[in-house]
Amino acid sequence: MPETIASVTGKSISKPAGPYSPALIWNNMVFVSGLLATLPDGSRVTEDVREQSMVVLRNLKNILKSAGSGFDKVLSVCVYLSDIADPAAFNEVYEEFFEKSYPARTVAGVSLPGEFKVEVSALACREDL
Numbered sequence: 019m020p021e022t023i024a025s026v027t028g029k030s031i032s033k034p035a036g037p038y039s040p041a042l043i044w045n046n047m048v049f050v051s052g053l054l055a056t057l058p059d060g061s062r063v064t065e066d067v068r069e070q071s072m073v074v075l076r077n078l079k080n081i082l083k084s085a086g087s088g089f090d091k092v093l094s095v096c097v098y099l100s101d102i103a104d105p106a107a108f109n110e111v112y113e114e115f116f117e118k119s120y121p122a123r124t125v126a127g128v129s130l131p132g133e134f135k136v137e138v139s140a141l142a143c144r145e146d147l
Contacts, residue, residue, distance in 0.1 A: 033060065041081045043144070048085040050140040052098065053077045054130070064133040067104045071111035074138050079115065087142045092121040098137040102127030108136060 034040060034051070041050045055063035055070035056077070063073045082088050097108060105125055121140075130137055 041085060043085055046144050048082065048087045048091075048140075048142040048144060050078060050081055050142070052096075052137045052139040053081075054134050054137050062132065062134070067099070067101070067107045067135040068111055070134065070136045071108050074136055075111060075115045078138060078140060082140075082142055085142070086144045089115050090118060091144065092116070092140050092142045094122045094141040095124075096139045097123065097125045098128045098130065099125065100128065100130045100135045104135065 038051055040053070041048055043049075053074050055073040057063065057073065063070055079089065082092070097105075097112075099105065099108060102125075108125075128137075
């Protein structure tokens with residue numbers, strides 16, 4: 019049975035809005051659900067795509083750390099943008115978090131709820147690559 023990453027919820031990221039886990043650990047792998055720009059108190063960050071990207075990637079960092087992983091162990095990232103013209107703005111923030119080698123990545127234009135402009139999910143391992 020996968021281990022749920024619940025210890026980080028309420029401390030450094032908000033509780034999920036639906037019936038899902040922010041992340042699961044299966045063997046040595048960390049599966050991170052789609053993350054939106056929400057703060058630990060549940061409030062939404064509605065500023066531009068750069069500010070939302072910063073919050074989303076901080077949430078990802080906190081989940082990975084809680085799971086015994088980190089950005090250097092991320093294998094794949096899926097990025098969902100409400101405006102497909104926003105990849106350059108997203109990339110500016112993304113490069114601050116992924117400094118060494120970049121994981122495989124998919125970017126798609128999608129309809130996101132409310133005023134959200136970016137959503138990110140990831141797959142990581144817990145050992146060095």
